[in-house]
Amino acid sequence: MTFGEGALDTLTQINGKKAVIVTDAVLQQLGLLVPVQAALSLAGIESVVYSQVEPEPSIACVQNGAKAMMEEKPDWIIAVGGGSVMDAAKAMWVLYENPEVDPSAINPIETYFLRQKARFIAIPTTSGTGSEATWAIVLTDPTEKRKLGLGNRSALPDIAILDPDMVRNMPPRITADTGMDVLTHAVEGYTSAWRNDFSDGLCLKAVELVFEFLPRAYRRGEDVEARTHMQNAATIAGLGFGNSMAALAHGLGHALGADFYIPHGRAVGLFLPYTIEYAIRGEPDTTRYRPLARYLGLASETEQAAARSLVSAIRELSLEIGQPLTLTQAGIARTDLDRVIEHMAVNALMDTQTIMGSRVPEIDDIRQLFIAAMDGTPVNF
Amino acid sequence: MPISFPSDLWIKTMMNDLNSSSAYFESAKTWEGDFLFVVEPGGTLQSAAGLYMDLYHGKCLQAFAIDDLKNSIIPAYRLSGPVANWKKVMTKKMDPIQAMMTGNLKLSGNMAIIMRNVRAAKELVESCTRIETEFPI
Numbered sequence: 305m306t307f308g309e310g311a312l313d314t315l316t317q318i319n320g321k322k323a324v325i326v327t328d329a330v331l332q333q334l335g336l337l338v339p340v341q342a343a344l345s346l347a348g349i350e351s352v353v354y355s356q357v358e359p360e361p362s363i364a365c366v367q368n369g370a371k372a373m374m375e376e377k378p379d380w381i382i383a384v385g386g387g388s389v390m391d392a393a394k395a396m397w398v399l400y401e402n403p404e405v406d407p408s409a410i411n412p413i414e415t416y417f418l419r420q421k422a423r424f425i426a427i428p429t430t431s432g433t434g435s436e437a438t439w440a441i442v443l444t445d446p447t448e449k450r451k452l453g454l455g456n457r458s459a460l461p462d463i464a465i466l467d468p469d470m471v472r473n474m475p476p477r478i479t480a481d482t483g484m485d486v487l488t489h490a491v492e493g494y495t496s497a498w499r500n501d502f503s504d505g506l507c508l509k510a511v512e513l514v515f516e517f518l519p520r521a522y523r524r525g526e527d528v529e530a531r532t533h534m535q536n537a538a539t540i541a542g543l544g545f546g547n548s549m550a551a552l553a554h555g556l557g558h559a560l561g562a563d564f565y566i567p568h569g570r571a572v573g574l575f576l577p578y579t580i581e582y583a584i585r586g587e588p589d590t591t592r593y594r595p596l597a598r599y600l601g602l603a604s605e606t607e608q609a610a611a612r613s614l615v616s617a618i619r620e621l622s623l624e625i626g627q628p629l630t631l632t633q634a635g636i637a638r639t640d641l642d643r644v645i646e647h648m649a650v651n652a653l654m655d656t657q658t659i660m661g662s663r664v665p666e667i668d669d670i671r672q673l674f675i676a677a678m679d680g681t682p683v684n685f
Numbered sequence: 686m687p688i689s690f691p692s693d694l695w696i697k698t699m700m701n702d703l704n705s706s707s708a709y710f711e712s713a714k715t716w717e718g719d720f721l722f723v724v725e726p727g728g729t730l731q732s733a734a735g736l737y738m739d740l741y742h743g744k745c746l747q748a749f750a751i752d753d754l755k756n757s758i759i760p761a762y763r764l765s766g767p768v769a770n771w772k773k774v775m776t777k778k779m780d781p782i783q784a785m786m787t788g789n790l791k792l793s794g795n796m797a798i799i800m801r802n803v804r805a806a807k808e809l810v811e812s813c814t815r816i817e818t819e820f821p822i
Binding site for chain 2 (some may be wrong): 406408409410412413414441451452453454457497498651654655656658659666667
């Protein structure tokens with residue numbers, strides 16, 4: 305990882321012949337690729353741009369991008385964008401090096417021999433999904449309206465470049481949405497079933513940075529210090545939860561996003577407090593909110609008190625940055641929820657992240673969680 | 686009373702447990718594909734043993750032990766590993782998904798289907814953990 309102002313200069317020092325820059329049309333129009341291509345040119349590396357990544361990339365999107373790569377034959381793949389771009393680029397990379405692979409089958413069990421043709425650089429433009437520091441790949445099946453939690457450990461980027469210039473102009477709403485994704489990664493990564501000593505420290509630090517710097521970055525985008533720390537927080541959270549997994553808020557959020565197109569960070573951040581309320585009512589001694597609350601200076605006399613104080617703090621933060629606390633506030637009508645709740649519940653049940661929390665819900669509980677989140681009913685089941 | 690693993694009685698007991706599990710039924714409603722669990726030797730288990738399950742739409746239709754693995758059914762999915770690793774997973778000392786990711790248990794089959802049905806795979810393993818088992822190691 306290279307980070308801080310001027311981090312893009314890293315590109316002037318890499319060796320190679322040709323790079324395919326994977327991005328989306330909006331970022332290309334905003335001119336964010338100009339310094340990237342300029343730096344590559346200084347390194348003597350030809351660059352071509354593939355800018356057709358769609359939000360919530362589909363299998364077809366990945367296949368089209370991989371086809372373009374096979375024509376261009378790069379030895380570097382550079383993802384410049386948010387989570388959708390980085391995840392799609394990783395999947396394209398897998399296909400570029402393994403054309404026979406079905407993108408919807410990319411899994412952490414099989415071995416894909418990457419880096420035979422190209423290496424991978426991630427340059428995030430949001431703060432963020434942390435995809436620059438994980439091997440996760442989230443794609444969308446538009447026919448099933450379902451997010452697919454895929455990934456393979458070899459798909460971890462070779463280099464992550466965190467340059468505050470690339471996130472400086474993020475609008476406030478995107479700053480807030482992606483910032484809540486960071487918080488959710490960090491909290492879930494700290495409390496997931498696969499948590500470990502390595503992920504713990506990273507997740508705690510990321511949570512601390514979010515509470516301190518997200519409101520500042522939201523209120524004033526030119527606050528370079530806040531932007532820098534939020535950018536770092538996103539990657540630190542990625543390193544954390546990428547080694548311990550996310551959990552139920554992501555399972556619920558994926559389902560919501562697939563049916564209602566709510567931005568990912570907004571969705572998972574909305575569900576996070578409800579999932580804490582749910583988890584604390586599970587088996588005793590299976591949660592660990594006390595050390596997390598204590599680290600943040602919140603009430604933590606008991607595990608229940610810690611969970612309550614965390615829920616309060618998360619909701620206060622959400623209010624401070626204009627995020628919805630309920631599905632109604634997110635613009636979803638009860639009639640619309642009722643129409644798709646079974647579909648969402650099944651998708652959430654089957655999400656790869658839903659099984660990673662301390663309390664794994666059955667389908668009835670999942671339905672009840674969606675209903676509770678509708679208008680902010682406390683979780684009491 | 687603990688049931689000897691691996692054995693025909695054991696896999697039939699698991700079939701009964703699975704068929705009474707609403708959690709498995711809900712998560713495996715669309716599942717189609719038989720499974721062969723191969724338990725490799727260790728301890729008092731002298732040779733590899735096979736345990737077969739025919740899984741369809743949330744139910745196990747039949748289950749039995751296989752003596753002759755070389756000339757047996759070719760299943761849609763195969764999960765194999767040393768008996769020591771099976772024991773770790775079945776006694777919850779090793780997470781089943783981590784076991785597969787690290788090669789401690791080797792899974793083969795249609796990975797696109799597996800990735801859409803990780804919950805069903807988890808509930809399948811949970812069923813194993815509910816059976817009082819006597820291991821050969």
